[in-house]
Amino acid sequence: MPRRRPGQIRAGAPARHRTTGARPVIDGLSSQALSEIIRLERTRNYLQPGDVSAAVGLWKDYVHQPERDLWHDYEWGNVHWYCCGNPLEARALLDTVMQAVSP
Numbered sequence: 760m761p762r763r764r765p766g767q768i769r770a771g772a773p774a775r776h777r778t779t780g781a782r783p784v785i786d787g788l789s790s791q792a793l794s795e796i797i798r799l800e801r802t803r804n805y806l807q808p809g810d811v812s813a814a815v816g817l818w819k820d821y822v823h824q825p826e827r828d829l830w831h832d833y834e835w836g837n838v839h840w841y842c843c844g845n846p847l848e849a850r851a852l853l854d855t856v857m858q859a860v861s862p
Contacts, residue, residue: 785815795860803859811856814849821846 785793800806840846 785812792860796856799856799859806856810852813844814852814856817844817846817849818853821849 785796788796796811797808800808800810
């Protein structure tokens with residue numbers, strides 16, 4: 760029986776590398792802080808990979824709007840939050856994550 764070449768075997772095997780989309784990208788955080796966030800996203804049942812970075816981005820975009828009226832949005836909400844995410848819920852998630860990370 761002829762032997763198959765290693766390249767042919769590897770071509771049929773599924774790829775086992777990590778995708779770069781699963782790694783959180785948050786400007787200003789150290790590598791230790793990012794690894795702590797990755798650990799939390801893997802071990803907590805209320806977090807999915809990428810939730811923290813999405814919450815940071817949503818909150819950052821919300822607070823940098825010049826026309827924002829926080830009290831109005833808190834009281835009545837915003838119709839676009841149903842499709843694009845609620846920044847106040849993102850802030851609550853960030854508060855929970857800040858309590859969960861090690862000092």
